[in-house]
Amino acid sequence: MLHITTLHYLVLGAALFLLGVIGVLTRRNVVIVLMSIELILNAVNLNLVAFSRLWGGLHGQIFAIFVITDAAAEAAVGLGILIAFFRNKETVNIDEVNLLKW
Amino acid sequence: MAPVATPFFFYLLSGIMLIGGILVITRKNPVHSALALIVTLLAQASIYLMLYAPFVAGVQIILYAGGIMVLFLFVIMLVSIDRSIKERQFNSQWVVGIIAATALGGLFIAAFTKGDKIFPEHVLPMVENDNTQNIATLLYGQYMFAFEIASLLLLVAIIGAVVMAKKRI
Numbered sequence: 001m002l003h004i005t006t007l008h009y010l011v012l013g014a015a016l017f018l019l020g021v022i023g024v025l026t027r028r029n030v031v032i033v034l035m036s037i038e039l040i041l042n043a044v045n046l047n048l049v050a051f052s053r054l055w056g057g058l059h060g061q062i063f064a065i066f067v068i069t070d071a072a073a074e075a076a077v078g079l080g081i082l083i084a085f086f087r088n089k090e091t092v093n094i095d096e097v098n099l100l101k102w
Numbered sequence: 103m104a105p106v107a108t109p110f111f112f113y114l115l116s117g118i119m120l121i122g123g124i125l126v127i128t129r130k131n132p133v134h135s136a137l138a139l140i141v142t143l144l145a146q147a148s149i150y151l152m153l154y155a156p157f158v159a160g161v162q163i164i165l166y167a168g169g170i171m172v173l174f175l176f177v178i179m180l181v182s183i184d185r186s187i188k189e190r191q192f193n194s195q196w197v198v199g200i201i202a203a204t205a206l207g208g209l210f211i212a213a214f215t216k217g218d219k220i221f222p223e224h225v226l227p228m229v230e231n232d233n234t235q236n237i238a239t240l241l242y243g244q245y246m247f248a249f250e251i252a253s254l255l256l257l258v259a260i261i262g263a264v265v266m267a268k269k270r271i
Contacts, residue, residue: 003108003109004108004109004112005225006221006225007214007218007221008112008116009149009153010214011214012116012119012120012149014207014210014214015120015123016119016120016123016142017210018203018206018207018210019120019123019124019126019127020123020127021202021203021206022127022199022200022203023126023127025195025196025198025199025200025202025203026127026192026193026195026196026199026200027127027191027192027193028186028189028190028191028192028193029132029186029191031132031135031136031174031177031178031181031183032126032127032129032132032135034174035126035132035135035136035139035174036126036127038139038166038170039123039126039127039139039142042142042143042146042166045146045158045162046146046149049150049153049155049158050153052153052155053153053154053155053225053228054221054222054225054226055222055226056225056226056227056228056229057228058233058236058237058240059240061155061157061158061233061237062237062240062241062245064155064158065157065158065161065237065241066248066252068158068161068162068165068166069252069255069256070252070255071166071170072165072169072170072256072259073255073256073258073259074259075170075173075174076173076259076260076262076263077259077262077263077266079173079174079177079263079267080262080263080264080265080266080267081266082177082181083177083180083181083266083267084266084267086180086181086182087269091185091186092181092183092186093186093189094193095193095194
């Protein structure tokens with residue numbers, strides 16, 4: 001089999017990113033949309049760690065740790081918003097959130 | 103130490119990751135999606151190990167698969183999913199979404215086919231020992247300010263989540 005290069009990891013990250021984008025754009029359930037955002041952040045993390053390996057340094061891994069921190073903050077706030085939203089409208093469908101739509 | 107059977111494990115793990123990702127965005131039940139996402143995250147942690155990033159792999163398992171996914175499952179239990187399972191799962195503009203994602207994929211393919219010559223020919227050597235120690239040295243030295251900002255961000259997120267989810271402040 002072929003040798004695994006950095007490009008393999010980048011293509012894998014791009015595929016995961018696309019799956020996340022499709023999930024965000026097409027699903028109605030807010031919980032699954034938030035999970036798709038986690039997929040996107042993980043794709044970015046994979047790219048960062050792959051580049052960190054490519055250049056032989058650790059800076060990419062440190063950025064990956066910061067991205068994981070951001071993902072934790074985002075998940076906490078997003079799920080808090082979801083609970084407030086569910087309490088008000090009794091639904092988890094994202095296309096029923098149209099209060100600001102003109 | 104030289105890695106063993108790298109291509110086989112790379113394709114195995116990326117297959118697990120992609121199948122898990124597809125299951126995440128296609129399942130009806132959010133609990134099934136969350137379990138598929140945990141599988142994806144664990145496979146990705148193994149890929150981090152293949153990239154000589156054991157600390158990031160550990161953080162991925164503990165924080166993502168252990169922390170964030172428990173938060174997700176907890177919230178899925180809090181909101182009632184019985185009604186949403188019976189409903190339509192994809193919104194009315196899913197065709198536009200697929201087209202936009204395909205365009206983005208084309209952009210990725212163009213970037214990867216045209217831009218891979220900017221990479222160095224050989225992967226540079228990496229210090230394999232003391233990964234955690236070196237990360238700590240960098241994190242508490244060069245990235246001290248960013249580290250403090252990240253802790254502030256977490257504090258803001260905690261307060262924001264509590265304020266958002268609380269019924270009466």
